[in-house]
């Protein structure tokens with residue numbers, strides 16, 4: 096069982112959250128020329144790191160906010176959580 | 185190589201079974217091979233076997249970081265089927281079904297292939313319609329499919345919940361009678377033994393840690409036991425694909441996720457089919473030992489842990505009990521997990537890459553065990569001839585670029601949902 100510290104509500108069990116994938120993927124900027132490669136990288140291609148991984152979770156059965164979580168994908172240790180609008184440093 | 189037969193069994197019984205040949209050797213890696221296959225799972229072993237058998241390429245090494253069969257080939261729930269709607273998936277899988285039917289003879293190894301049939305349950309009229317459509321597509325491709333109504337399903341699996349007041353009543357189901365199960369370890373060992381006999385070096389406890397690429401060509405691999413040269417290298421590392429791709433500066437349409445399975449204590453024969461729940465992710469069969477073999481959803485977030493978390497198991501088994509209430513009385517014997525190469529459309533990749541001499545075999549999701557023979561056969565062809573076979577032409581890497589996705593379930597790119 097993962098325990099995720101929601102920046103809005105505090106420490107909660109994984110059962111209250113749903114997963115949203117890699118948080119470092121950025122949608123190509125609108126109004127600019129976008130290559131097929133850029134779209135591929137946005138839609139399909141993922142690093143899927145072993146180790147520290149920034150990912151999105153939604154506190155679905157809580158405050159319903161999307162948050163960013165830094166978790167080790169091999170040990171499940173959680174290092175940091177951020178609000179959705181906070182930049183990953 | 186000693187042939188396994190009733191005669192060799194009797195002969196060896198006379199010497200207390202102390203004189204059997206080793207099933208495969210433990211060679212020291214050579215400096216160079218014609219082909220190096222990375223990963224001693226089902227697909228790597230089958231690829232080496234077909235390289236030797238179909239293409240006469242025997243100067244081959246399989247490099248395995250642990251022991252052969254320690255990955256997903258030894259962790260899966262052994263369901264073998266070809267009940268696909270899309271042509272590419274259907275034809276590839278049905279080609280595989282033919283190889284399964286002959287496998288024990290071909291390998292002189294009893295893989296206990298048991299074509300007991302699979303039933304996908306339907307819980308609404310809409311689901312019956314989509315099953316009818318899939319069944320028709322299957323039959324057009326020469327694959328057996330039978331649409332069952334509620335009463336017909338009840339006759340086959342009376343232990344399922346057919347009471348009136350259930351959340352997901354059983355409306356019927358789609359059955360592929362020729363689908364089934366096999367003994368997964370025997371598949372790995374059978375391919376390994378034959379490949380070894382034809383001259384393939386099976387090198388265990390040897391991890392690939394890097395690649396030697398220059399001028400767009402592959403020259404070899406760096407391993408924990410030294411550098412090994414090869415002009416052709418096949419990547420068959422399933423759940424570890426992303427890790428090796430990173431070392432090649434490739435980012436792939438793959439994410440690594442964890443799938444769990446479990447078995448109950450052994451009970452008397454009660455279920456002689458593979459059955460899947462249609463209102464969620466749960467499937468079940470009964471092993472020859474009597475254990476109920478069960479599985480379902482991914483844990484739901486990227487994972488390399490090779491062990492699962494309890495919330496998913498609880499969720500999956502809740503579905504199981506909804507489908508077959510008697511399961512609640514059973515004790516759980518074992519649970520385990522494996523890390524899987526989830527592709528963005530749910531279909532695999534068997535292709536060449538932009539690096540000359542580097543070949544890619546990945547994206548097997550939940551369904552790579554049944555694909556073992558067809559994957560090995562087509563991958564061996566792709567490597568030997570340096571071009572894809574028509575059977576794996578649809579499994580190209582650039583389909584994500586051209587838009588020719590093979591999204592059998594129409595789920596899109598959320599791999600943890602598919």
Ligand SMILES: Cc1cc2nc3c(=O)[nH]c(=O)nc-3n(C[C@H](O)[C@H](O)[C@H](O)COP(=O)(O)OP(=O)(O)OC[C@H]3O[C@@H](n4cnc5c(N)ncnc54)[C@H](O)[C@@H]3O)c2cc1C
Pocket residue numbers: 222223224225226227228247248249250251252253254255256257258259260261262263264390391392393420421422423424428443444445479520521522523524548549550551552553554555
């Ligand atoms: C719980 C579970 C249930 C499943 N149920 C089914 C099912 O019912 N039906 C079905 O068809 N499929 C099923 N699957 C999927 C199936 O098991 C896999 O898709 C398939 O086994 C993958 O191919 P493989 O056998 O070659 O993989 P693996 O056996 O995982 O082989 C990959 C090998 O590569 C090795 N490796 C990794 N990195 C390196 C490196 N750097 N250097 C050297 N070696 C390396 C690993 O140690 C491993 O042995 C299931 C999977 C799981 C986990």
Ligand SMILES: [Zn+2]
Pocket residue numbers: 101102103104105154157158159160
């Ligand atoms: Zn919250």
